[in-house]
Amino acid sequence: MEQLPVFVYGTLRSGQRNHGLIGDRVAQRFPARAAGLGLFGDRIPFALDRPGQQVVGELMVLAEAQYEAAMADLDRLEKYHPDRPGDCLYLRVRRPVDYLAENGEWAETPAWLYLTGQAARGRYDENVPILGGDWVAVQTG
Numbered sequence: 001m002e003q004l005p006v007f008v009y010g011t012l013r014s015g016q017r018n019h020g021l022i023g024d025r026v027a028q029r030f031p032a033r034a035a036g037l038g039l040f041g042d043r044i045p046f047a048l049d050r051p052g053q054q055v056v057g058e059l060m061v062l063a064e065a066q067y068e069a070a071m072a073d074l075d076r077l078e079k080y081h082p083d084r085p086g087d088c089l090y091l092r093v094r095r096p097v098d099y100l101a102e103n104g105e106w107a108e109t110p111a112w113l114y115l116t117g118q119a120a121r122g123r124y125d126e127n128v129p130i131l132g133g134d135w136v137a138v139q140t141g
Contacts, residue, residue, distance in 0.1 A: 003067050006074065007034055007097045007113040009057030010045035010135045021073055025066040032059035032099040034113060039130040046090075046116040046124045056134035059099040059111060071112075078114045088117030 011018040014029065034057065038050030047055050062070045074080075079089035097111040116124075130138050 001068070001071065002094070003062075003064070004094065005059050005061045005097075005109065005111045006071075007032055007057055007059055007095070007111040009034070009039065009047060009055045009113070009133075010041075012060075012074075012077075013058050013136055016136065016139070018077060021077060022060065022062065022070050025063050025070045026060045027063045028061040030059045030061075030099040030101065032057050032097050032111075033133075034095060034097050037115075037133070039133045039135060040116075040124040040126055040128065041130070042124075044123070045130060045135045046120055047113070048116050048126070053129075054133050056132065056137070059097055059109070074114075079119065080114065080117070086118050089119045090114035091117045 010016065012022065013019060034055045036049060036051055037047045037055040038053040039055050040046045040048060075092065080092050081087050085091060091114065092112055093115050094110055095113055096108050098106050098108050101107045
């Protein structure tokens with residue numbers, strides 16, 4: 001597997017309930033956004049392809065020595081089965097993500113992110129988006 005950073009936009013973000021799964025294995029984190037996606041859901045967020053929209057999150061650079069184990073844990077949490085895509089709650093995909101670099105400028109990098117899979121149908125309402133694409137703002141607002 002290509003060792004890319006991971007873009008997280010929901011319960012894996014800093015301060016959210018699933019962040020502890022990878023929190024101690026993150027070497028660096030940056031504010032980030034993914035263009036062309038919309039966010040839906042209430043208890044858990046689901047990202048879907050939506051031109052003209054964006055999802056707000058964090059870019060997590062995982063520690064190299066713990067990368068494989070962290071990705072395996074993420075795949076389990078997201079119910080991602082590469083050999084059974086129809087059974088996946090989320091699909092892990094490689095996408096470009098913009099992040100706020102240490103120099104204060106926005107930059108683009110490829111990253112792994114989890115998009116909504118077929119097994120998630122019925123768990124969200126596409127007519128009720130998370131406005132602004134920011135799960136944490138909705139949870140704390």
